[in-house]
Amino acid sequence: MSETATAMSGEKARIGAPSIAGFTEEGENLSPVNETSSPIGGDAAKAHSHGPAASVPQASRGERPTSYDVEDFPALTGREEDWRFTPLKRLGALHKQAPTGAAPAVAADLSGGATVETAGMDDARVRSAGVPEDRVSALAWNAAAEATIVTVPAGAEGAAATLTIKGDSAEAAAQHLVVVAEPNSSAVVVLDHVGSAVLSQNVEIDVQEGARLTVISLQEWEDTAIHASSQQARIAKDAYFRHVTVSFGGDLVRMTPSARFAGPGAEAEMYGLYFADAGQHLEHRLLVDHAQPNCKSDVLYKGALQGENAHTVWVGDVLIRKNAEGTDSYEANRNLVLTDGTRSDSVPNLEIETGQIEGAGHASTTGRFNDEHLFYLMARGIDEKTARRLVVRGFLNEILQKIEDPQLEERLNETVESELAATEV
Amino acid sequence: MTDQISQEAADPGVIAEILEKNPELHGIGNYEYGWSDKNDAGANARRGLSEEVVRDISAKKSEPEWMLDLRLKGLKYFDRKPMPTWGADLTGIDFDNIKYFVRSTEKQATTWDELPEDIKNTYDKLGIPEAEKQRLVSGVAAQYESEVVYHQLREDLERQGVIFLDTDTGLREHPEIFQEYFGSVIPVGDNKFASLNTAVWSGGSFVYVPKGVHVEIPLQAYFRINTENMGQFERTLIIADEDSYVHYIEGCTAPIYQSDSLHSAVVEIIVKKGARVRYTTIQNWSNNVYNLVTKRAVCEEGATMEWVDGNIGSKVTMKYPAVYLVGEHAKGETLSIAFAGEGQHQDTGSKMVHIAPNTSSSIVAKSVARNGGRSAYRGLVQVREGAKGAKNSVVCDALLVDTISRSDTYPYIDVREDDVTMGHEATVSRVSEEQLFYLMSRGLAEDEAMAMIVRGFIEPIARELPMEYALELNRLIELQMEGSVG
Numbered sequence: 044m045s046e047t048a049t050a051m052s053g054e055k056a057r058i059g060a061p062s063i064a065g066f067t068e069e070g071e072n073l074s075p076v077n078e079t080s081s082p083i084g085g086d087a088a089k090a091h092s093h094g095p096a097a098s099v100p101q102a103s104r105g106e107r108p109t110s111y112d113v114e115d116f117p118a119l120t121g122r123e124e125d126w127r128f129t130p131l132k133r134l135g136a137l138h139k140q141a142p143t144g145a146a147p148a149v150a151a152d153l154s155g156g157a158t159v160e161t162a163g164m165d166d167a168r169v170r171s172a173g174v175p176e177d178r179v180s181a182l183a184w185n186a187a188a189e190a191t192i193v194t195v196p197a198g199a200e201g202a203a204a205t206l207t208i209k210g211d212s213a214e215a216a217a218q219h220l221v222v223v224a225e226p227n228s229s230a231v232v233v234l235d236h237v238g239s240a241v242l243s244q245n246v247e248i249d250v251q252e253g254a255r256l257t258v259i260s261l262q263e264w265e266d267t268a269i270h271a272s273s274q275q276a277r278i279a280k281d282a283y284f285r286h287v288t289v290s291f292g293g294d295l296v297r298m299t300p301s302a303r304f305a306g307p308g309a310e311a312e313m314y315g316l317y318f319a320d321a322g323q324h325l326e327h328r329l330l331v332d333h334a335q336p337n338c339k340s341d342v343l344y345k346g347a348l349q350g351e352n353a354h355t356v357w358v359g360d361v362l363i364r365k366n367a368e369g370t371d372s373y374e375a376n377r378n379l380v381l382t383d384g385t386r387s388d389s390v391p392n393l394e395i396e397t398g399q400i401e402g403a404g405h406a407s408t409t410g411r412f413n414d415e416h417l418f419y420l421m422a423r424g425i426d427e428k429t430a431r432r433l434v435v436r437g438f439l440n441e442i443l444q445k446i447e448d449p450q451l452e453e454r455l456n457e458t459v460e461s462e463l464a465a466t467e468v
Numbered sequence: 469m470t471d472q473i474s475q476e477a478a479d480p481g482v483i484a485e486i487l488e489k490n491p492e493l494h495g496i497g498n499y500e501y502g503w504s505d506k507n508d509a510g511a512n513a514r515r516g517l518s519e520e521v522v523r524d525i526s527a528k529k530s531e532p533e534w535m536l537d538l539r540l541k542g543l544k545y546f547d548r549k550p551m552p553t554w555g556a557d558l559t560g561i562d563f564d565n566i567k568y569f570v571r572s573t574e575k576q577a578t579t580w581d582e583l584p585e586d587i588k589n590t591y592d593k594l595g596i597p598e599a600e601k602q603r604l605v606s607g608v609a610a611q612y613e614s615e616v617v618y619h620q621l622r623e624d625l626e627r628q629g630v631i632f633l634d635t636d637t638g639l640r641e642h643p644e645i646f647q648e649y650f651g652s653v654i655p656v657g658d659n660k661f662a663s664l665n666t667a668v669w670s671g672g673s674f675v676y677v678p679k680g681v682h683v684e685i686p687l688q689a690y691f692r693i694n695t696e697n698m699g700q701f702e703r704t705l706i707i708a709d710e711d712s713y714v715h716y717i718e719g720c721t722a723p724i725y726q727s728d729s730l731h732s733a734v735v736e737i738i739v740k741k742g743a744r745v746r747y748t749t750i751q752n753w754s755n756n757v758y759n760l761v762t763k764r765a766v767c768e769e770g771a772t773m774e775w776v777d778g779n780i781g782s783k784v785t786m787k788y789p790a791v792y793l794v795g796e797h798a799k800g801e802t803l804s805i806a807f808a809g810e811g812q813h814q815d816t817g818s819k820m821v822h823i824a825p826n827t828s829s830s831i832v833a834k835s836v837a838r839n840g841g842r843s844a845y846r847g848l849v850q851v852r853e854g855a856k857g858a859k860n861s862v863v864c865d866a867l868l869v870d871t872i873s874r875s876d877t878y879p880y881i882d883v884r885e886d887d888v889t890m891g892h893e894a895t896v897s898r899v900s901e902e903q904l905f906y907l908m909s910r911g912l913a914e915d916e917a918m919a920m921i922v923r924g925f926i927e928p929i930a931r932e933l934p935m936e937y938a939l940e941l942n943r944l945i946e947l948q949m950e951g952s953v954g
Binding site: 063064070102124365380386399402405411 | 537553657659794875877881890
């Protein structure tokens with residue numbers, strides 16, 4: 044404690060030196076995925092911070108700026124709260140300039156009255172349910188050549204549409220999809236992403252009064268794909284919307300689904316499954332906006348991680364606004380970490396502006412295998428490897444069941460199997 | 469004349485009548501610590517921040533040159549760092565209007581009688597000398613404006629080698645300890661407000677507990693701001709050597725003024741192998757104080773750090789006590805409670821960083837928002853690569869007692885290790901009609917019933933406080949809840 048005899052020069056350097064690993068004189072780097080983004084480097088250093096430039100922080104998720112105009116979103120630095128976990132380098136051109144490549148081909152399989160057409164970006168159904176919330180989405184919105192529109196006619200029962208979106212180019216592309224569920228219809232729409240692409244996508248989902256719509260977005264990309272997808276739903280009075288996202292493939296996938304209530308008495312369920320392998324970055328950021336009274340929402344995302352530098356990010360924003368009395372909301376995120384070397388970020392945010400609610404809560408867990416489950420199975424003569432797979436499958440199956448399509452469920456279960464087989468867990 | 473008014477005002481019947489006639493007076497007078505002393509030193513203090521101000525503070529304290537260098541570096545970072553882009557609205561802070569250093573007495577006192585009459589009366593009203601007389605505390609430090617005006621440590625502890633000094637004296641008497649630890653937990657450029665504190669720090673406590681010494685009765689510090697537009701920047705450094713134990717308690721109050729004051733403290737704690745430190749805060753600044761504080765502890769092998777953080781006052785509080793678990797089997801714990809009333813924004817929480825294997829941490833946070841107040845839990849739990857067997861649980865509960873208040877939860881969980889158990893849970897509930905009806909049908913008035921429900925809600929945290937603080941907290945809640953119904 045009293046080693047004062049060190050050489051003066053050495054001592055000088057030591058004074059005020061941080062003692063915690065990973066610290067510099069400026070504390071911790073809050074965005075290690077974007078290395079160059081020291082809070083004091085770049086533009087931030089130039090602005091004299093406590094002058095007139097000081098800004099009021101967004102008091103709420105509901106205040107995040109939205110615009111169709113790219114110019115309203117400043118260039119990304121990687122320090123922004125909603126980008127600091129995303130490796131911008133790998134996102135490449137998608138956040139820098141308007142993507143100019145050809146959008147991946149869309150093949151449709153329809154039944155029960157659902158229709159698909161392409162329309163110009165000036166069609167009235169474009170802008171019916173979505174507005175960009177970030178620069179990447181705004182760039183794609185303006186770059187898209189046309190919109191692919193799926194319509195479920197009013198009153199249709201049990202309609203279905205599967206859009207197979209097959210990428211075959213490494214050129215940055217934009218794509219625009221619109222799903223319209225007319226009043227009192229019921230339908231399941233599947234967006235099946237395969238092949239490889241560098242794709243920025245906007246999906247607008249208009250769930251009209253009394254409609255029941257399920258949208259399933261499958262990311263079964265090849266390993267090279269880069270995919271940013273903003274999927275925004277507007278849910279009218281007494282409608283029911285279920286959104287299921289399943290992300291297996293791709294080098295970088297960043298999904299930003301949102302559910303906004305536009306009338307009272309509606310319900311939204313948002314479910315997700317992700318399975319990240321070595322080097323993969325799978326990010327899901329969702330929003331449930333309770334802006335109407337007496338709506339219900341339920342969110343559950345489950346993820347598994349394995350392999351060096353597998354990185355998952357899950358951010359769930361639930362916003363209960365002042366007039367959303369009678370809201371009932373719950374969200375949860377569960378992560379299963381299968382090997383060393385992974386990183387999992389989980390942020391369940393909840394903002395509540397009224398006390399007149401039925402209930403609101405959230406939960407997040409991240410951890411390893413439940414050894415008890417494993418023991419139980421092994422005690423019944425199942426070898427360890429099989430037992431582990433069964434535990435993982437059981438964990439993820441809760442989400443796959445929400446798809447309510449046995450054929451699709453089977454296919455995705457097989458993918459889980461092959462993921463597990465790939466790295467001998 | 470003055471006496472007569474105060475006697476009249478003391479009669480609850482009279483107060484009720486006045487309030488009935490003047491409903492706008494509701495809520496005024498709830499804050500009991502809002503008096504101000506006459507104030508020559510504060511009135512003449514200079515406003516604004518510059519290199520000259522920093523040099524002047526350092527010169528007044530006759531500091532070693534390296535401390536001045538560190539201060540100037542802090543100023544440089546403060547100028548360059550952006551304001552936080554998250555959390556509370558801080559645009560009301562006018563850095564040019566703040567008084568960065570106010571010296572209220574020439575000499576530190578060791579008996580209360582040596583203090584100027586005004587200051588002594590203030591501490592009498594706050595009950596500090598009484599607690600000391602009754603030996604409820606082992607040592608007392610009283611900071612008034614920028615400096616500690618009163619300091620006393622029990623003789624037996626002094627004999628055991630316990631150091632409990634104000635930080636200025638600590639630096640003068642133990643420069644080698646400061647060279648080693650000052651800024652080692654919260655570096656000079658950690659964040660804008662830590663940089664500001666490094667530049668203009670003054671006062672605070674310096675505590676060193678030698679190996680194996682258990683300080684059984686708490687050390688207490690009391691912070692008081694008296695001057696309008698005052699900036700208080702105390703700096704606390706606590707080192708608990710191996711297998712020692714200490715409990716440090718701080719309380720804070722300030723007068724009610726029309727314009728705002730700033731309190732921006734830095735607290736660094738080093739908990740050595742097997743030691744345990746508990747740090748309790750009852751923050752009750754008046755509603756015109758911006759309270760932006762950085763508190764962080766480093767926990768070595770088998771050590772335990774406990775933050776008990778109660779935030780009742782202030783206009784805006786942003787405070788997230790942190791524990792860095794750098795030694796195996798180290799343990800961190802935060803119990804946090806926040807009340808946000810009218811015009812208040814309590815953005816509080818905690819941060820636990822697991823660096824070594826088999827470390828554990830828990831955060832329990834409770835908040836109550838009423839009358840348009842806003843409370844937020846903001847926390848981070850991080851498990852670094854190599855922290856195998858780390859365990860953590862976070863539980864936050866929020867209670868909303870009306871329809872105009874607001875409660876937010878922003879928990880960050882960042883796991884970079886497979887062998888871990890992490891859990892976060894939060895619930896937000898409102899006081900139900902049934903609960904109220906049940907209590908009221910048993911003869912309680914509505915505001916009594918409401919206060920009882922709130923007390924029950926925070927009981928798990930209140931019971932961790934020393935008794936006199938638990939009683940104080942309950943009393944503050946009753947004050948907070950007064951007139952909250954209808």
